[in-house]
Structure formats: structure tokens, C-alpha cells
Amino acid sequence: MMTLLNRKKRRVDELAESAGTSLAADALRRMARSPVAIIGAVIVLLFAALSVVAPFIAPKDPYRRYPELVDGLRADFIPGPMPGFLLGSDELGRDFFSRLLVGAQQSLFVGVGATLIGLVLGMLIGGAAGAFGGWVDSWLMRFTDIMLSIPSLLLAISIAALASRGSQTTVIIAVAVTTVPIFARLLRGAMLAQRHSDHVLAATALGVKRRTIVFRHMLPNSLGPVIVQATLTLATAIIEAASLSFLGLGDPDPDRAEWGLMLGNSQRWIDVRPELAFYPAIAIIIVALGFTLLGESLREALDPKNRR
Amino acid sequence: MAMLEVRDLRVVFQRRGSEPFSAVDGVSFDVDPGQTVGLVGESGCGKSVTSLAIMGLLPSRGNKVTGSVKFEGTDLLKLSNREMRDRRGRDLGMVFQDPLSSLNPVIPIGLQVTEVLERHRNMPRKQAMVEAAELLDKVGIPDPQRRLTEYPHQLSGGMRQRALIAIALACRPRLLIADEPTTALDVTIQAQILALLKELVRDTGTALIMITHDLGVVAGLCDEVNVLYGGRVVEEAERHPLFAEPRHPYTHGLLASIPRLDAPRGEKLTPIKGSVSDNIPWDHACAFAPRCPNALPVCREVTPALERADLRALRCHNPVLPGTPAAQEVPA
Numbered sequence: 329m330m331t332l333l334n335r336k337k338r339r340v341d342e343l344a345e346s347a348g349t350s351l352a353a354d355a356l357r358r359m360a361r362s363p364v365a366i367i368g369a370v371i372v373l374l375f376a377a378l379s380v381v382a383p384f385i386a387p388k389d390p391y392r393r394y395p396e397l398v399d400g401l402r403a404d405f406i407p408g409p410m411p412g413f414l415l416g417s418d419e420l421g422r423d424f425f426s427r428l429l430v431g432a433q434q435s436l437f438v439g440v441g442a443t444l445i446g447l448v449l450g451m452l453i454g455g456a457a458g459a460f461g462g463w464v465d466s467w468l469m470r471f472t473d474i475m476l477s478i479p480s481l482l483l484a485i486s487i488a489a490l491a492s493r494g495s496q497t498t499v500i501i502a503v504a505v506t507t508v509p510i511f512a513r514l515l516r517g518a519m520l521a522q523r524h525s526d527h528v529l530a531a532t533a534l535g536v537k538r539r540t541i542v543f544r545h546m547l548p549n550s551l552g553p554v555i556v557q558a559t560l561t562l563a564t565a566i567i568e569a570a571s572l573s574f575l576g577l578g579d580p581d582p583d584r585a586e587w588g589l590m591l592g593n594s595q596r597w598i599d600v601r602p603e604l605a606f607y608p609a610i611a612i613i614i615v616a617l618g619f620t621l622l623g624e625s626l627r628e629a630l631d632p633k634n635r636r
Numbered sequence: 637m638a639m640l641e642v643r644d645l646r647v648v649f650q651r652r653g654s655e656p657f658s659a660v661d662g663v664s665f666d667v668d669p670g671q672t673v674g675l676v677g678e679s680g681c682g683k684s685v686t687s688l689a690i691m692g693l694l695p696s697r698g699n700k701v702t703g704s705v706k707f708e709g710t711d712l713l714k715l716s717n718r719e720m721r722d723r724r725g726r727d728l729g730m731v732f733q734d735p736l737s738s739l740n741p742v743i744p745i746g747l748q749v750t751e752v753l754e755r756h757r758n759m760p761r762k763q764a765m766v767e768a769a770e771l772l773d774k775v776g777i778p779d780p781q782r783r784l785t786e787y788p789h790q791l792s793g794g795m796r797q798r799a800l801i802a803i804a805l806a807c808r809p810r811l812l813i814a815d816e817p818t819t820a821l822d823v824t825i826q827a828q829i830l831a832l833l834k835e836l837v838r839d840t841g842t843a844l845i846m847i848t849h850d851l852g853v854v855a856g857l858c859d860e861v862n863v864l865y866g867g868r869v870v871e872e873a874e875r876h877p878l879f880a881e882p883r884h885p886y887t888h889g890l891l892a893s894i895p896r897l898d899a900p901r902g903e904k905l906t907p908i909k910g911s912v913s914d915n916i917p918w919d920h921a922c923a924f925a926p927r928c929p930n931a932l933p934v935c936r937e938v939t940p941a942l943e944r945a946d947l948r949a950l951r952c953h954n955p956v957l958p959g960t961p962a963a964q965e966v967p968a
Binding site: 525531535536549 | 738741803
């Protein structure tokens, strides 16, 4: 009985608190109360901070082959941790720890780059389909259907393989293309739902121009799921970019410190030093997890069903 | 010539794979400046579709609108989309049923009021904001300056409906259509909103089409009443004769099913039997016949015509005689 009363009281408090807030502020407030959101946000923020400061805090030069490490290299041996080299050597005698730190920058760059490109293209396609409807919608959606019918990794591999020589740009483009249909579908669906909403009908009844209806009434109300998807896509983009590098479709430059590439190169030494595969894999997983947690809690916070 | 002349308006919904369905089946009525005309009926009788057809807001596909809607001599049904867009909000305003969902949740109230001023009166944003505050003040929203910066979910239901009325009247339309404007509000707010509408109509000389299922609203507001059943007008009269002496059994039934404060204790309400069926057959019958206590054999064979007599139009073979008390419920 007591708890019921308390719950009711809390509801009232929440209601009082929510008065005088916009939708975004409301969502943020709800996220600040969710442990999942906080864990996700902390991981993402740490990762972002790390990727900025990595070159400055790396204890060793990530691109230099240190003689004391190179000397220890054998056909069946890679030197392990030693003073000054926290995680030991990689297969070419470079400091593995420093390379792991710098790799954060690469992953973030590729992940954010691919997601942004995919987001912009997807929103253009989905927005046009949702705004015009009719045959424009039909054609654009058949196009995205075709793209969706190919498994995303396979599509990314095919696109990356088209380039004569792999590079970071081809990886970004390949991953970006696979995310386009997802964003397009999502925005189009949300816009179509808005098109038949009462407030769009009300705006139409006021003679508001179509352009204004699309940009002021339909689009802003459709962005919620797209923002959530963008956060989730960051996670998959990082994984996919790593997969492409792992498969040798990324930048072949041996200098580049990239988690997927490091994972791929460690394969040959898995029976000698399995940690070398383990560390970049864990790094990828943690970052992907961070973005996923953040995205999921964002989805929950923006869900109107949770609004009280 | 009346300001708005609706003649033989028909809206037929055509869905692939199913029979065409006449939602509005030859509705005609006039509205004069400053006059309030009610369209009354149960859910599904075609009142909302009539209003959407007048505003040109029915989806462009899947339906056929025929007849004519002459507004100040121009047939609105013949206008292009662009011409119609210029008139909506400027000459014709509309207030919808649900004030929360009719406002855009992500932009402040102020922008939603200025939008229509910028669109039709070419006001710069700043001047429009001043005008918007005046409009909100006029519809009885206290502290309008602050309200302009607030979002719809921060306003109460009554306040939202006031804001919507302010938006609809921003460009001083000569015709306002209110589609069940009080249905989503509680009774006290309902009374306030109706009083507000009445006052605005009186002050501005705006013609008002009031769409409602609530005869109380009609009694308080309307000069002329059209009772709709199955997409057709079954009775049309001025408010007083209609309420004092309903002649159509449907109107009679509607009035009999309203609870009254002055009824003797223990008297039961008299509902109308049955409910509106999905496809109401007016061909070779009266659509109301299956529910009608006065039904004669002829009602199931001949479609009644709308006949005008003594300031009243009536579509019935066997009207209720003047002075008949509320029909008793017939046990099923």
C-alpha cells in the first residue's frame, strides 16, 4: 500500500518536473536516470577522448620498429611484455600497446565517417520517398530493397573489392553504402506516418506550403528513430570496417594501426601469442557495446510510450 | 445567394476489391455570413467527410467528390490544389477534434501561430509574433507572451483548443469549420470553448459550420441544423422548430436519448435501437428503416425524398406527429 502511494507520488513529482521542458530535454533527463545509458555514455566518451589524445599519451612511437623488440623476433616467437613495452611487441617489433591506443582514432574516424555519409545519403533517399510518396517512393524503396536483400557485410566486401587498391576511403565508402538503405527505410516510414498525422492535416488545413509541411512538420517529428539508428550504426560500422581490414580489403599500408588489421595480422601468431588477437578484439567489442548501449537507451528515452 | 452553397455533394470511396461506398450522398445546405450551421449525426454518418470535402482535404486518391461547393460564387471543388492551398487558412479555417494531436509537438506554439500569418498575410516574423500574442490574448489565453515560447504538451487541453482556434482565426477567415471541437475536452472547458466560439463568431461575422454529435452543443450555438443519417440530410430546420418539434424519427430518437434534468425520477433513457451499419442502403429503401419505430412497409421499398415544407426539410414517409412524446423502447 505504502509503495503504491509512493509510486503515485513519484509519478506526480515526475510530472511536475517535466513541466517546462522540451522533448529533447525530457529525453536527456530520462537518460540521466538510466544506468545503461550512463555506462554506454561513459564508454563512448572515453573512447572519443582516447581517440583524440592517443597520439600524445602513447608511451612509444607506434610506427617505429624498436631494435630491442626486433632482436627478439623469431620465426616462432614474438617478445612479450617487458619494461617500457606494456603489451610487448607486434609481429614487426613495434610497441603493441601504443598501436592499440592509436587504433582508437582510426576506428572512430572510419565509424563516424561511414555513419555520417550513410546518414546523409539515407536521409536524402528516405526523405524524398516520404515527402513525395507515389512513384518516387516506390522506385526509391525498390532500390533500397535490392540493397537490403544483400547481406551487409557481403555488400561491403563487394564494394571494397571493386577498388583496385584498398584504402581507408574505400573502407569508409563500402561501409557507408551498406548503412544507406537502413536510414532510408527508417526515415521514409516515420515520414509516411507523419504524413497522415493530425497535426500535418491541421497544417494542410491552414494552407501551409508543402515545403514548410515537409521541413517543419514532418521531418523534425521523424528524426527520433533516425538518431537512435545512427548511434547503433556507429557500432556496426566500426565492426564492419574492422572486418574489411581483417579480410585484407582495407588500407594495405603496414604502418597504419587499425584494430581490424591488427587482429588479422595476429592470426598467424595465434598459437605463439594469442593475446595479440585478443586485445584488439576486446577493444572492438567494448566500443561497439558502448554505442549499442547508448543507442538502445536513447531509443527508450525517445519512445513516446515511456513519456509520462 | 448565400456565402457558401453546398449542392448535391457526394463523396464516394472506392477501394480496390470492394464495393464503392457513399460516405456523403447528395448533401446540400447554405451558410450565410455570421450564421452558424450545425451538421449533426452519429459517428459514420458523413459529417466529417463533408467538412473535409469542403476544405479539399480528402486524399487525392481512392475517392470521388462530385456536386458543387460554391464559396462566394467560386466552386471550390473546381479549384486547383495551389488555388485551394491559398484559400485554406485565409478564407476557410478549420478547427479539429483533438487539440493535442493537431498541434506539432516539436515546435513552440508561437511559431505555429505565426506560420499562418507569414503564409497568408506576408507578415515578417517579428510583427507576426506581436499579432500572435494578441490573438492568444483574444481567445482567452493568459500570459500570451510566455505561452508563445511553450510547447503544446506544456498547455492544458482547453488552452490547446484555444490556441488552435486562435490559429484558425488568425487570418480572419470568412468561414470556419469546427469538427467536433469540444469532444476531447471535459464539460466545463467545453462550455468555455463554445462560449468563445459564439463570441468570436458574433464579433467577427464569421460563418461557422459546427460538426458535432452533441445536440447540447447544437442547442447552444447553431442557427440552422442539418441532421445527417447515412450520408444524407434527413431533417433540416432552424434550431427552435427542430428542438421543439422534431419530425424525423431519427431526430426524435436523438433528442429522446439525451438525459434531462427535468425528467421524472425513475424514467429510463430511450436509446435508438441498433447502430449505423457500414453500408447503408438508400437504394429502394429508407436507410433508417431498420432502426425506425415508425417504419412502414413503404419505408423498405421506396427511398424517401427530401421534402420542404413550413421552413423545414424532411426525408421521411411517416414522420413523427407534432407533440408525440419520446418513443418507448421496444423490447428486442
